[in-house]
Amino acid sequence: AQSVAQPEDQVNVAEGNPLTVKCTYSVSGNPYLFWYVQYPNRGLQFLLKYITGDNLVKGSYGFEAEFNKSQTSFHLKKPSALVSDSALYFCAVRDEMDSNYQLIWGAGTKLIIKP
Amino acid sequence: DSGVTQTPKHLITATGQRVTLRCSPRSGDLSVYWYQQSLDQGLQFLIQYYNGEERAKGNILERFSAQQFPDLHSELNLSSLELGDSALYFCASSVWSGGAMETQYFGPGTRLLVL
Numbered sequence: 730a731q732s733v734a735q736p737e738d739q740v741n742v743a744e745g746n747p748l749t750v751k752c753t754y755s756v757s758g759n760p761y762l763f764w765y766v767q768y769p770n771r772g773l774q775f776l777l778k779y780i781t782g783d784n785l786v787k788g789s790y791g792f793e794a795e796f797n798k799s800q801t802s803f804h805l806k807k808p809s810a811l812v813s814d815s816a817l818y819f820c821a822v823r824d825e826m827d828s829n830y831q832l833i834w835g836a837g838t839k840l841i842i843k844p
Numbered sequence: 845d846s847g848v849t850q851t852p853k854h855l856i857t858a859t860g861q862r863v864t865l866r867c868s869p870r871s872g873d874l875s876v877y878w879y880q881q882s883l884d885q886g887l888q889f890l891i892q893y894y895n896g897e898e899r900a901k902g903n904i905l906e907r908f909s910a911q912q913f914p915d916l917h918s919e920l921n922l923s924s925l926e927l928g929d930s931a932l933y934f935c936a937s938s939v940w941s942g943g944a945m946e947t948q949y950f951g952p953g954t955r956l957l958v959l
Contacts, residue, residue: 772950836886
């Protein structure tokens, strides 16, 4: 069965430091991977997605994510964190073998950037 | 702004009551998805409609129902409300029927409080 894990409920980073939010997945076929961000009292905003090709995907707000097939991971990264990056981050995956193409969501990781 | 609109933003009601949440997808999008986000359960997929027809069902209670109208807006009906139904309800839309590479775009959500 397809699944997504975000192993950290919360990540704390000092402003200006690099940040990583982890995501691992399990699917039968090739994965299609997504990152979304949810700011307080707002809806989810699409950040980036991996479909195929270059393992490093660049997205909105300076975020990027690295697809690693051997480790079945799709970690979200940013070289220099901003206080305004503090939010809830969700990873999601679709399995190309799933005829319904359902999007499977991780539980979310709260990112706190301290000044 | 994703282009997905939801009304109302907030809703306060009593147990046993019935409410209707409304969603208008992005212009040109044919699919609408409904999600429930509660504090302890993360993001739960409820149901998907594509061009007026039910396409996929997730963890939707029998007390809940949805429909998509010819103008592609969608309504989520919640009846016999219980305290545990208090949550954020999100609508998302996508262009087609949820293909593997499709991105879902989320509305701002409706916050439901059942007293």
